[in-house]
Amino acid sequence: MSSALSPELRQLWLDGISAGSIVPCVGPGVLADVVSTRDGRRIPATSDELIIALNGGKPMSPKLMFEFSRAAMNIELKRGRNAIKRFLDTTYASDEWSRAATHDWLRALHPAYVIDINRDMQLLDSYAGIPHQVVLGCARLGGSAFRYLLYRNDGSGYVRIEPELGDPALPTLFKPLGAPLPGGVVKPDGTRIAESSYIASDADHVDFITELMGGFAVPAFLKRRREGLRYLLIGLRLQRDTERMVLAELFHGAASEPAGWALLPDASANERRFCTRLGLQIIDADFNELIGATTGVAENRQLA
Template identity: 55%
Template sequence: MMTPELRAKLLAGLKDGSIVPYLGPGVLADVRSVASGAPIPADSDSLIIAMNDGKPMAPKLMYEFPRAAMNVELKRGRSTVTRFLNRTYGETQWTRGAVHDWLQAIRPGYVIDINRDTQLQDSYAGVPHTLVVGIARIGGTDFRYKLYAWDGSAYARVEHIDTTQPILFKPMGTPRPEAVYIASDADYVDFITELMGGFSIPPEVKELRKGKQYLLMGMRLNRDTERMVMADIIWSSAQPAGWVFIPAPTEKEKRYCRKIGLEIIDGDVFDFIGADVAA
């Protein structure tokens, strides 16, 4: 339950860096296409339907976006999935999300965003920062990430992170500065395998994350793939590990949160930030 004391604690922790925001699809619930007014496809079902020209796919493929993306990749090639994600997140103009405007005002020093859109990067366009982007199935490297430094006008590839500047971690990819995505089952298997082995997170972030707590926003915890990614990214957190906004949590979500040390706040991120949003 959200009390005034907990709200004050969360806000203070986000500002001083002891609590790390972890953004899921629900933070984009109020984002619309500038041209059509249609909502941005962010969660699993809406992504699958958008990728399939507005129609649902077979029930077994509707289970999870990575499964549907794998099916498309096998039938029509990897480039089909990449083109879809580029068109959705790189070429379509979207309205600003209230959560991203709110985050822009706070500018936490470390943010994790499992969405593939660019709103988080836009929030930090005015300040130098490092962007960490997850990669998969790419030869010639043991690591499953790329690093880019933003100097206020452009991104440039770098080998190390300047920890005096904000760090934006987008494990599932982004269209900017180059289109790189974790999307299909095969991508996730490779990324998560290397995540468990320690090769998907830069050493500077491994050091930075020790003893942190997390505030999960816009994220249900009923999908195994998202849970596996999250559990490894928040590894070496404080105990308890943090908090998660889940309106009307299921028993499965309650059991999982107890197991990994997340306190459920039965509510909505938009209530927390004081935004009136009809999601």
């Protein structure tokens, strides 16, 4: 059962996000209005867009077009894992992209905890100059059972810290599928190095989700902090198994009745079943109704 977006519900969300009891969870749809300031092309965000960009602007075979993780696995097998990392670094570490209206909206609210399944830097840029910490998903990392990297930013740059040093009082930005870090990481000697981490290929997803289900992909402080929270899904379709599996684990310990809300215009049967299972209420509305923006583009660029 879906509902419409009422002024009362919108205010409930705004109050909850500001108070920290409601967690925004953003997906590819929020980047629908982001374009290159150099040539006007849209930032690759959806599965199809990422595949085509990875393949030099051309579609791949129907079998590989099914999902970005499958296409990335194909490229990894042919050219190595670093080929995928270089592509994502080149795409998302660039400063050429315009700002998303949704990220400007979130910046004004300054949420204490945000989940962003995109791999771009706009959410991190929104907290520039503000002390915060970032959790980046990682996979196939030797010598550690953990499947995340934790960084703290005191307002001047990122420093990688050990899991036990996570601060529950700091705003936390969770990027489960990874991102490049804006400005790089500050080493103990004061030098900066570029650093990034991504979940991209099928092999990455299998490793990450397996450890996520085992409890090794979420910092301990965040496991305690997330108990009883509710979630608001913005710009995120729920048609792919990989996204659904990640979210189901990240929402562990959520409040009930409801566990949150999903802005899903014309939700599919699969999306409805998933939301019912997680206790999410579907709101049949475009997320631009929530943020009060008119972008001139469709809200949720499909993940097909």
